[in-house]
Amino acid sequence: MNFTRWSARLPGTQRRAAARDDRSSVPAARAEYARPEGTPAQPDDAAAPAPSPTETAEGLPGPALDDLSAREILGRLPAPVALLHGPDHRVAYVNDAYEAAFGPRPAGVPAAEAMPELDRLSVLPLLDQVLRSGTPRTVKSRKTTEGGSYTVTCTPIAGEDGVLVYAADVTDHAEAAERLRTSERRHRETAVTLQRSLLPQELEQPDDLRIAATYQPGGTDAAVGGDWYDVITLGAGRTALVIGDVMGRGVRAAAVMGQLRTAVRAYARLDLPPHEVIQLLDVLAAEIDASQIATCVYAVHDPNEGRLVYASAGHLPILVRDEDGTVQRAADPTGPPLGTGGWVHTSGTIALPPGSTAVLYTDGLVERRSEDIDEGVASLARALAGAKGSPQVVCDRLIRSLGVTAEHDDDVAVLVVQHPARTGANAELFHNAALDLLGGIEAAPRARAFATGVLTSWRFPVELRDLGVLATSELVANSLQHGTPPMRLGLRRTDRRLIIEVTDGDDHLPRRRQAEPADEAGRGISIIASIATSWGSRRTPGGGKAVWCEFALPQ
Numbered sequence: 001m002n003f004t005r006w007s008a009r010l011p012g013t014q015r016r017a018a019a020r021d022d023r024s025s026v027p028a029a030r031a032e033y034a035r036p037e038g039t040p041a042q043p044d045d046a047a048a049p050a051p052s053p054t055e056t057a058e059g060l061p062g063p064a065l066d067d068l069s070a071r072e073i074l075g076r077l078p079a080p081v082a083l084l085h086g087p088d089h090r091v092a093y094v095n096d097a098y099e100a101a102f103g104p105r106p107a108g109v110p111a112a113e114a115m116p117e118l119d120r121l122s123v124l125p126l127l128d129q130v131l132r133s134g135t136p137r138t139v140k141s142r143k144t145t146e147g148g149s150y151t152v153t154c155t156p157i158a159g160e161d162g163v164l165v166y167a168a169d170v171t172d173h174a175e176a177a178e179r180l181r182t183s184e185r186r187h188r189e190t191a192v193t194l195q196r197s198l199l200p201q202e203l204e205q206p207d208d209l210r211i212a213a214t215y216q217p218g219g220t221d222a223a224v225g226g227d228w229y230d231v232i233t234l235g236a237g238r239t240a241l242v243i244g245d246v247m248g249r250g251v252r253a254a255a256v257m258g259q260l261r262t263a264v265r266a267y268a269r270l271d272l273p274p275h276e277v278i279q280l281l282d283v284l285a286a287e288i289d290a291s292q293i294a295t296c297v298y299a300v301h302d303p304n305e306g307r308l309v310y311a312s313a314g315h316l317p318i319l320v321r322d323e324d325g326t327v328q329r330a331a332d333p334t335g336p337p338l339g340t341g342g343w344v345h346t347s348g349t350i351a352l353p354p355g356s357t358a359v360l361y362t363d364g365l366v367e368r369r370s371e372d373i374d375e376g377v378a379s380l381a382r383a384l385a386g387a388k389g390s391p392q393v394v395c396d397r398l399i400r401s402l403g404v405t406a407e408h409d410d411d412v413a414v415l416v417v418q419h420p421a422r423t424g425a426n427a428e429l430f431h432n433a434a435l436d437l438l439g440g441i442e443a444a445p446r447a448r449a450f451a452t453g454v455l456t457s458w459r460f461p462v463e464l465r466d467l468g469v470l471a472t473s474e475l476v477a478n479s480l481q482h483g484t485p486p487m488r489l490g491l492r493r494t495d496r497r498l499i500i501e502v503t504d505g506d507d508h509l510p511r512r513r514q515a516e517p518a519d520e521a522g523r524g525i526s527i528i529a530s531i532a533t534s535w536g537s538r539r540t541p542g543g544g545k546a547v548w549c550e551f552a553l554p555q
Contacts, residue, residue: 080150080167084111089127089163091115101148101167120144123152123165130154130163141174149174187251192217194251198258204231206239207494208303208430210418212391214399217411218364226253226294227362227413228261232268235536236501236548237303237492240268243360243415244296244315247337256292260285260338264298271538274298274311275347278335282313285339294338297360301352301417304432304492308358309541311347313338316363316377319384323355323421327381347541355421357394359384364410365402376402391416429495431458437476437487447476447489451500454491460498464551467531468498471549474524475502478510478547496555497533501548509537509545 071093074081080098082105084091089111099105102117111118111127118124121144126137136155143149150167157164196215203211213229226246234240242264246253263284267277277298285294297318299310310318310330314337318330328350335345352358359380366376383401387394394416404412422430433454437443451472455465472489479487483504492499512525528535532549539545 079169082111082115082165083157083162084127084165085160085162087131087161088112089124092162098167101169117144118152118165121150121152121167123154126154127163130156131161134158141170141177143174147171190251194254194258198254198261199228200230204233204239206231206233206237206301207496208237208419209239209301210391210420211241211416212395213413213415214395215411215413216399216404216406216408218408226257227364227411228257229360229413229415230261230264231415232265234268234271234300234538235534235550236499236546237494239301241299241301241308241358241360241415241417242268242296243362243413244294244338245362245364245413246292246294248292252289253292256285256288256294259288260294260296264296268298271536273347273539273541274300274309275334275345278311278313278338278345282335282338282341282343282345286341290339292339295333295363296338299360301419304490306353306419307349307351309347309349311335311345313345316361316366316373318350319359319377319381320350320352321357321359321384321387322353325385327385329377329381352417352419354419356419357384357387357391358417358419359394359398360415360417361398362411362413364408364412365398365404365414367410391418394418426495429493431491431493433491435489437479437489439480439485439487443480443487444473444476448473450489451491455498458493461554464498464553467551468500471500471528471532471551472502474527475500475547475549478502478524479504482506482508482510483545495553497553498551499548500550501546503540503544503546505544507539507543507545509539510547 074083074093075095077095078097080101081095082091082098083093091105091107091109091111091114093107094105102115105114112124118127121142122139126139129135130137134156136153138151138153140151141149142152148169149171151170152165152167155164155166156162199215200213203213205211211231213231215227215229226244226248228242228244228246230240230242232240232242242261244257244260244264246257246260248256260281263281264277267280272280278296281296281298285292295313295315297310297312297315299308299318301308308318308320308330312330312333313335314333317332320328320330322328330350331348334348335343350358361380363373366380367373368376380398380402383398384394387397387401389397395414398414398416399412433450435447435450437447448469451469452465455468460468468491472491476487476489479502483506485505487502487504490499490501490503492501510525512529525535528549533552535547535549537545537547
């Protein structure tokens, strides 16, 4: 191989222009560069001025670029360089840096046989492309079996049917990038672990509803957000459903989400109306972190009413699919996101009759960069219209229909709630009975007689029936003494419990207290707490209160 014919063009290096002969367009410098060693100079060559030497860093004259052969130039490069020639890419030359990195390579042998490192670096397939196209090709940061990383550029040599292979060692950069990726991966895993640990590990399953939920974090390139959901049993057959989204990413968003979820459970135990719970959360969110904005929906299901009463702080609307496949959409949010302050939230309602399915979700399910979010909600409604099966089946189907994959760019939370339509023997386990109490001395005996007849018809054991009549007597007596009309006694049986509830027009909630031996009153609530599985009270939306107790049925 005649190396004096190779003209190396190195980045950042300019060739000094040589004088040209009037009779030829070929530079005289090239004639000198291409003249074989030992050949005397021709007269025309002597006419060309001698190139001026360059200066070294010490100020001493050094050789000009045109005085160096291609072998000398390539040999002085600190990066591995190889020259390959011909259609089978035979080894023409490797410099010292190449031999130091990969070992000596025999000349004249095809690269596929003599240079296995090019295969490991994914360079061999590029050589034919470079020769055919005449265009350089580069593979970035490929790792060798020895542990080093290289970025390799293959450059065609014009008119020589050859390829120059230049490998830049980027091991330090690759290791730094890998350390950064490892750190980011650990940070994400920490956030995901925190996020999942703060979500309910097992959803509560109310008597009258069937519920499933799904949480899916964003793909590896997306930081974990603050989506959450919850199901809270309130007592007297009522259930609170919650879903929310903290507008942030990473551990901080997950931590704020955990604080809000804990606060929701605490406020729910107060059995407040949905808009009052949202109002308290709004104040708390601003105190936790004023820079973190969150959206939330808090809804309450009462089996006696067949509807959801909800309050929304900037969250997406609840969707409800009726038994015939019609999808209803709840009204727009009843207030701005949590943490904004200065807003009086209100409650709205949406029907949830037997046979219907409600879906609560976060924006990761329906928001896409290429379309308006209302189009995403409409797509979800269409998918819900055809979704049948158990709540978990509906969850999975909605996730698939909306194109959410493991590489989705946002985390997604979905809560599916079904109010099953019961028929046959299953329906016999669910009963309701109610009696309006007009007051007076006959109200208590009428309530006891009513409870005795109803509980007997429901075929409860004698012991449970007697406890139910005693609890009814105490609740009615408490309402007659401390409440105001209208008063109403309600009895409800599910497949798991007996619920007794008394409502009246007074909004002062009873509390349990320790009665003195000489007191003639004040023991009713203590008796209820002693014999019942649980008890509680709440204010009713139209004014007044409800006091209830529950008895767990033997399974």
